[in-house]
Structures are given as structure tokens and as C-alpha cells.
Amino acid sequence: MSFEKISRQAxxxxxxxxxxxxxxxxxxxxxCGRAAGSMAVLEALxxxxxxxxxxxxxxxxxxxxxxxxxxxxxxxxxxxxxxCYHHVTPQMVPRLVQGYVIGDDPCFDLALGSVTxxxxxxxxxxxxxxxxxxxxxxxxNSGYTSPLEIDHYxxxxxxxxxxxxxxxxxxxxxxxxxxxxxxxxxxxxxxxAAKWRSCYTVKIDIxxxxxxxxxxxxxxxxxxxxLESDPHAVIEGMAIAGYxxxxxxxxxxxxxxxxxxxxxxxxxxxxxxxxxxxxxxxLGSKYNFDIEIVxxxxxxxxxxxxxMTAAMEGRRSWPEHRPPYPAETGLWGRPTLVNNVKTLAYxxxxxxxxxxxxxxxxxxxxxxxxxxxxxxxxxxxxxxxVPMGTTLRTLVYDIGGGTRGNKQFKxxxxxxxxxxxxxxxxxxxxxxFDSLKEAGAIMGSxxxxxxxxxxxxxxxxxxxxDFSQQESxxxxxxxxxxxxxxxxxxxxxxxxxxxxxxxxxxxxLGRDVKAGSLCGLGKMAPNPVLTxxxxxxxxxxxxxxxxxxxxxxxxxxxxxxxxxxxxxxxCDHCVLACPAEAVxxxxxxxxxxxxxxxxxxxxxxxxxxxxxxxxxxxSPVSLVPENxxxxxxxxxxxP
Amino acid sequence: xxxxxxxxxxxxVLGPERRxxxxxxxxxxxxxxxxxxxxxxxxxxxxKFLDIPGSSVWGVATFYNQFRFxxxxxxxxxxxxxxxxxxxxxxxxxxxxxxxxxxxxxGTTGDMEFSLERVACIGCCALAPVxxxxxxxxxxxTPPRVEExxxxxxxxxxxxxxxxxxx
Numbered sequence: 001m002s003f004e005k006i007s008r009q010a011x012x013x014x015x016x017x018x019x020x021x022x023x024x025x026x027x028x029x030x031x032c033g034r035a036a037g038s039m040a041v042l043e044a045l046x047x048x049x050x051x052x053x054x055x056x057x058x059x060x061x062x063x064x065x066x067x068x069x070x071x072x073x074x075x076x077x078x079x080x081x082x083x084c085y086h087h088v089t090p091q092m093v094p095r096l097v098q099g100y101v102i103g104d105d106p107c108f109d110l111a112l113g114s115v116t117x118x119x120x121x122x123x124x125x126x127x128x129x130x131x132x133x134x135x136x137x138x139x140x141n142s143g144y145t146s147p148l149e150i151d152h153y154x155x156x157x158x159x160x161x162x163x164x165x166x167x168x169x170x171x172x173x174x175x176x177x178x179x180x181x182x183x184x185x186x187x188x189x190x191x192x193a194a195k196w197r198s199c200y201t202v203k204i205d206i207x208x209x210x211x212x213x214x215x216x217x218x219x220x221x222x223x224x225x226x227l228e229s230d231p232h233a234v235i236e237g238m239a240i241a242g243y244x245x246x247x248x249x250x251x252x253x254x255x256x257x258x259x260x261x262x263x264x265x266x267x268x269x270x271x272x273x274x275x276x277x278x279x280x281x282x283l284g285s286k287y288n289f290d291i292e293i294v295x296x297x298x299x300x301x302x303x304x305x306x307x308m309t310a311a312m313e314g315r316r317s318w319p320e321h322r323p324p325y326p327a328e329t330g331l332w333g334r335p336t337l338v339n340n341v342k343t344l345a346y347x348x349x350x351x352x353x354x355x356x357x358x359x360x361x362x363x364x365x366x367x368x369x370x371x372x373x374x375x376x377x378x379x380x381x382x383x384x385x386v387p388m389g390t391t392l393r394t395l396v397y398d399i400g401g402g403t404r405g406n407k408q409f410k411x412x413x414x415x416x417x418x419x420x421x422x423x424x425x426x427x428x429x430x431x432x433f434d435s436l437k438e439a440g441a442i443m444g445s446x447x448x449x450x451x452x453x454x455x456x457x458x459x460x461x462x463x464x465x466d467f468s469q470q471e472s473x474x475x476x477x478x479x480x481x482x483x484x485x486x487x488x489x490x491x492x493x494x495x496x497x498x499x500x501x502x503x504x505x506x507x508x509l510g511r512d513v514k515a516g517s518l519c520g521l522g523k524m525a526p527n528p529v530l531t532x533x534x535x536x537x538x539x540x541x542x543x544x545x546x547x548x549x550x551x552x553x554x555x556x557x558x559x560x561x562x563x564x565x566x567x568x569x570x571c572d573h574c575v576l577a578c579p580a581e582a583v584x585x586x587x588x589x590x591x592x593x594x595x596x597x598x599x600x601x602x603x604x605x606x607x608x609x610x611x612x613x614x615x616x617x618x619s620p621v622s623l624v625p626e627n628x629x630x631x632x633x634x635x636x637x638x639p
Numbered sequence: 640x641x642x643x644x645x646x647x648x649x650x651x652v653l654g655p656e657r658r659x660x661x662x663x664x665x666x667x668x669x670x671x672x673x674x675x676x677x678x679x680x681x682x683x684x685x686x687k688f689l690d691i692p693g694s695s696v697w698g699v700a701t702f703y704n705q706f707r708f709x710x711x712x713x714x715x716x717x718x719x720x721x722x723x724x725x726x727x728x729x730x731x732x733x734x735x736x737x738x739x740x741x742x743x744x745x746g747t748t749g750d751m752e753f754s755l756e757r758v759a760c761i762g763c764c765a766l767a768p769v770x771x772x773x774x775x776x777x778x779x780x781t782p783p784r785v786e787e788x789x790x791x792x793x794x795x796x797x798x799x800x801x802x803x804x805x806x
Binding site for chain 2: 034070216298312373377460473599601606
């Protein structure tokens with residue numbers, strides 16, 4: 001079938017749904033929506049609509065990036081506003097159906113805003129301020145088109161770029177990508193066209209492409225959202241890249257922990273094959289290309305390209321020396337192009353609109369947009385796509401809505417275990433590959449975690465070092481043993497056993513691990529420690545010199561204390577909640593925490609009624625008055 | 640016991656089209672999906688099937704986080720310790736869960752009902768801290784809410800052995 005015919009068919013199906021006379025309901029069922037209960041909402045909608053004589057269609061869609069508002073339901077009604085509802089529960093469904101689907105009540109009290117765009121334009125909610133700062137290239141279809149329907153993607157201009165690319169010479173295609181200045185979105189920011197060119201120039205029949213979807217950073221989920229929301233964009237990008245470098249076979253290396261992304265991708269692949277957009281003689285050309293999914297088994301190091309090819313060959317995921325680069329000698333010794341999910345998803349846009357168009361967004365050295373996962377102590381967590389060069393401040397305050405509960409902002413951790421923590425003073429740093437590197441962090445895959453006054457930076461550094469230490473593959477000694485010692489020192493510090501020499505040693509070890517490791521994991525593993533030492537030295541010193549954790553997080557340096565003047569003696573909430581039987585009543589009926597028994601689980605603080613708010617945390621522990629530390633030898637209340 | 644009915648026949652997983660080293664990891668993944676873990680016997684069978692040393696199979700299997708070598712409980716409990724969950728108090732949730740089930744991380748209760756694992760990130764960062772019990776996500780956990788969740792589950796299971804059967 002010719003591309004025009006496939007496309008025409010899709011457009012007519014799409015218009016029947018989105019522009020026709022029927023009401024169309026979109027339910028966001030990506031992983032975060034599901035975790036918030038969207039499947040129950042979907043079920044309730046289906047039940048509610050059953051037997052109703054209304055022209056209604058329901059589509060499962062991906063994620064708009066508004067995780068903190070999930071579950072989201074959008075109702076697209078002919079001749080009416082399209083309205084997006086947030087925090088939808090099955091109990092709200094009858095009202096929405098009776099109110100807006102059947103009746104004329106838009107249920108404004110449940111609405112988040114109206115949805116505009118969609119189709120050729122990105123779908124946005126103009127009432128939300130954050131959309132003014134975003135530029136949605138990769139997320140243009142997310143949460144609007146169904147990832148389960150190839151026709152939706154086709155009707156929005158999908159696979160047009162593939163059809164166009166097949167009429168171009170591979171060299172010209174690479175030239176166009178070069179003109180766009182696209183840099184790899186896996187983290188390091190290597191120019192994509194240069195990678196393509198070196199794979200293209202090797203004159204061998206069999207070449208491979210691997211799409212790196214091994215998103216291992218805890219706190220990063222952009223690739224997952226993209227694959228769950230708009231898988232065809234990545235598939236199309238991969239097919240174009242395959243044509244450009246002369247590969248016949250592509251692989252998705254995707255985390256096993258992303259079962260929904262795997263299944264949606266599989267559906268999308270089958271649909272593309274059925275339409276003749278993958279397989280033999282694609283769209284009547286001489287180009288053959290098919291794609292297989294390989295599931296990773298959980299190893300952070302597999303994100304490194306040589307470690308990834310080792311895993312795909314059924315071996316332990318150990319990185320190798322580069323050069324030779326996989327683009328020359330990769331999977332089973334063949335030239336293998338390894339590109340990140342986001343990198344490939346940009347490719348159709350660049351082919352359609354040209355490299356110069358792409359360059360108009362972002363900064364000179366980092367063109368395009370950046371996709372971030374916002375998490376941590378923010379009012380609005382989720383995904384955001386902004387032009388490169390946007391400041392961290394915009395991301396945190398204008399898009400993320402600032403810190404939750406108006407707590408004091410403390411820092412952002414950007415780039416996961418390989419990235420760094422940046423303080424308030426650096427919030428005006430533009431996010432692009434080079435500015436972040438200068439500040440000591442990295443773009444990484446794009447996870448941003450916001451920390452407030454209740455987070456301890458030493459603890460955060462310990463958390464990331466613990467992660468890197470466990471994930472170190474063990475090949476390079478400085479990484480294997482160095483991270484272990486770094487963790488050891490950090491543990492001492494959080495226990496109040498740290499020394500100033502230890503801090504120096506930590507810094508020295510960090511530099512050595514960076515210098516002596518082969519792959520990105522080891523080279524970057526010390527970043528969280530080195531940046532916190534650089535920007536939060538005082539906090540380290542408080543731990544070491546005063547045995548004090550300013551955020552009152554480190555257990556050994558913190559005590560739970562019940563303020564006698566606030567304690568309401570008759571209430572026994574804390575006594576009952578304590579799993580360690582550490583809370584007792586003194587001779588006046590006031591509650592006291594026995595520090596020798598306390599496990600510091602915080603249950604007493606959580607259950608203490610807000611009107612009393614009597615439980616506080618103290619650091620250093622010596623702040624607890626001496627007469628209120630342990631239960632007296634002979635209980636005073638006993639007769 | 641469900642354990643006994645778990646499929647021990649590997650012929651479905653070890654099809655002739657997979658007799659290549661590159662399929663080692665997906666074979667192991669499929670075995671774990673069917674049997675819940677990788678037994679010594681299963682790994683030896685894979686080594687014979689692919690004609691590679693048993694030590695290689697063991698070496699690969701132990702390298703990756705996904706694989707486990709002891710049978711999981713009927714309701715695996717996974718506490719997320721990704722960054723967002725950690726910052727929101729995931730460690731306290733993990734400790735409370737271990738206390739509640741009276742098992743260590745990686746262990747299984749005596750009645751094979753629950754097993755406990757810490758996992759890296761299950762992608763529900765907006766709902767942190769989370770834990771999953773038998774695949775069901777429990778959002779915004781605190782130590783008291785952990786206790787509550789297990790009380791509800793135990794109460795909901797008719798004729799289920801109560802806490803007294805836990806070691």
C-alpha cells in the first residue's frame with residue numbers, strides 16, 4: 001500500500017473520532033496514571049456508559065506529564081470545550097457522564113482546564129501556567145493520542161518523515177541531522193550526526209541499531225512515558241536512523257521493570273509491520289528493517305553502550321574500552337548505532353521540518369528541547385519539556401509550583417546517581433549540556449529531584465553513593481573499592497563518627513574514582529558527593545564537629561522528643577503507635593520517649609494529633625533534657 | 640501450596656529457536672516468570688540446553704538485580720527506594736514493613752505468604768513513598784499506614800493464617 005493511502009485511511013478514522021459527532025473520552029493509563037487508580041476509573045466509565053444510547057468512544061491514552069494530578073480524564077465533546085478533569089475517582093464518573101457527556105454541565109469544580117491543540121499542534125491546557133514555559137516537541141501527542149492506535153499517530157503526521165527519508169540519500173539525511181545540531185539525549189550529549197556518520201562509513205552488509213531504553217536512574221521516567229504514550233515516534237525515528245546508517249535490524253533494549261512500556265511497544269511494532277512501515281521493502285522501497293525487543297534484567301551499568309551490547313549477547317554487562325566504538329564494532333562485532341529513546345524521537349521532526357527549524361529552539365550549543373522528570377518535594381511533580389537554556393528556577397518554581405508546604409528550598413539533584421546537587425545560588429543556571437557540566441552536575445537522562453529543608457545533603461550523597469556502589473560492575477578497582485570506601489566514610493559521618501580528615505579523604509577518593517574508571521558509571525559516581533562537599537560543606541561539618549544533622553534526618557544524630565508543655569496527657573496515640581514500646585507516661589501522665597529503646601521510626605510524630613503537635617525531632621541528641629531520656633528504674637506510677 | 644503447582648517443565652521455555660547464547664537472559668526471565676525464582680536445577684538445565692558451563696549461567700544470573708534464587712511469597716512485597724521515595728521516608732517504610740512481617744529484606748514469611756524486597760524505582764514518584772503488595776500499589780506510606788495495610792490484607796483473606804503463623 002502506498003503511504004498516501006495508509007495516511008488517508010488513518011485521517012478519516014481520526015476525524016470520525018476527534019472531529020466527528022461523537023463524544024470522545026480520553027483516560028490517561030500510563031504507569032503513573034495506573035498507580036493513581038486510572039484503571040478503576042476506566043472500568044467505571046465503561047460500566048456507566050454501558051447501555052447508554054449515546055455516541056461515545058473511550059480511548060486509553062498516555063501521560064500529559066501531570067503526574068501529581070492523575071488520574072486524568074479528558075472529555076472531547078462536539079461543538080463544546082474539551083475539558084480535562086483531574087484526580088478522577090470511580091465515584092466521580094457518574095457525575096461526569098450525566099453532567100458533561102450527556103448533559104450540559106461542564107462540572108467546572110472537577111476540571112483542571114480546557115485542552116487545546118492536539119493533532120498537528122501539541123495538546124496543552126492553557127489555563128495552567130506551566131504550559132507557557134513548555135515547548136512540547138517530544139510530548140506533542142502524549143496524553144492526547146492513543147499509543148495503541150497507529151492511525152492516531154499517522155493522522156497526526158506520523159511516518160511522513162519515514163516516507164520522505166526513503167526518497168533521500170543516506171548521506172543527505174545525515175547532513176540534515178548534522179545541520180540540526182542534535183546531541184544525544186542519553187546524558188553525555190555526543191553529536192548524533194557524528195555517531196551516525198561513523199556507523200555509515202563502515203562498509204559492511206550487516207549493521208544494527210539499538211535504542212537505549214535502559215532508563216536506570218532512580219527518579220527518571222521520561223523514556224518510559226514516551227514509550228508508553230507515543231511509541232510510534234521512537235519506532236519511526238529508529239527506522240529512519242536504520243536507513244541512514246544502512247542497518248537492517250533494530251533492537252529496543254528496555255528495562256524489564258517497565259512492563260507496560262514493553263507491551264505498548266510490542267503492540268506498536270506489530271501495527272507498524274501490518275501497515276508495511278516495518279519489514280521487507282518498506283513503503284515499496286528496497287529498504288528492509290525489522291525491530292526486536294530485548295528486555296534488560298536490571299543493571300544500571302547496562303546503560304553504557306558497550307555494557308549494553310554485552311548484555312544483549314547474553315553475557316554479564318561489563319563495559320569495554322572505547323575505541324573501538326560500537327558504531328564501528330558493536331553487537332557481535334558488527335557496527336552498531338546506539339541511540340537514546342529521546343534522541344530517536346526527535347529524528348522524524350527534524351526530517352519533516354529540517355535541521356534549521358530544530359536549531360531555532362534551545363541554545364546555540366544545545367539545540368532543541370530538554371525533557372525532565374520532576375520529582376521530590378514539589379507541588380507539581382511530573383514531566384516537563386522545555387527549550388534548552390531554560391533555568392532551573394523556571395523548572396522548580398514556574399513549572400513545578402515551588403516546594404510543597406512552602407518549606408525552605410534546599411537544592412536540586414539533577415542527573416541521578418551520576419549527577420550533582422545544586423544549591424539555591426545556582427538556580428539561575430540554564431539547563432543545557434555545557435552549563436550543567438560546569439556547575440558539577442550533568443544533564444544525565446534528565447531526572448530532577450527537588451530537596452527541601454527536611455532533606456539532609458549528606459544522607460542524599462550517601463543514598464546515591466550506596467546506589468552506585470551496589471551497581472558498580474566490579475571491573476575497575478577504583479570504582480569497585482573506591483565507592484565502597486566513600487560509602488564507609490559517609491556512613492561514619494551520618495553516625496556522628498566522622499572526622500575532618502575523613503572529609504578530605506572523601507574528596508580525594510572521589511577524584512581518584514573519577515580518574516580511574518573506564519565507564520560513565522565510575523566516572524560520574526562521585527558527583528553527588530563532590531557537589532555536596534562543594535556546595536554544602538557546612539552541613540558536613542555540622543555532622544562531624546557538632547554531631548548535628550541540621551535537617552534532622554540522620555538517625556543516630558536525631559532524637560524524638562515530646563514537648564511536656566504541649567503533650568495532652570490523656571491521649572495515648574503515641575504510646576499505642578510505638579512499635580518499640582519506647583513511649584511511656586511520667587508521674588504527671590506526660591509522655592516521654594525512652595531514647596534507649598527508640599528506633600526512630602517517627603510513628604509517634606505522625607500520630608500525634610495536629611492540635612497538640614507535641615512530638616519534635618532534636619539534633620544533636622544531647623538537646624534532650626537529661627531527666628527525660630530514659631524510663632526511671634522504678635516506674636513512679638505503679639502502686 | 641501454590642509452590643507445588645508451579646510449572647517445573649521447562650520445555651516451553653527452551654524451544655529450539657532459542658538455542659543461542661544471546662537468549663540466555665530472556666530464557667532466565669521466562670523461567671523466573673513461570674516458577675517465581677531460578678532454582679539450581681533449572682539453571683543447570685539451561686546450561687545443558689545452551690551448551691555453556693553452569694558457572695556462566697550462575698555468573699550472568701547473579702549479575703543482574705532481577706533474578707532471585709529462593710521462592711518468593713504468594714504476595715511479594717516490594718518497597719520502593721528510588722530517589723523520590725527515599726527522600727520521602729522510604730527507608731522508614733522499609734523498616735516498618737520488615738518489622739510488620741518479622742522478616743529480613745530478601746526473606747519470605749514462614750507460611751510463604753509474603754516476601755520482602757527493596758526495589759529501585761517503580762515509577763510512581765509523585766506518590767512517594769510507595770510499596771506494592773502482590774502487585775497492588777499502596778501510595779504515600781508511613782509506618783502506621785504500613786501496619787494498617789497488612790491488618791486489612793490479613794483481615795480480607797478468609798481463613799488465612801493470622802499473624803501467629805509468622806515466625
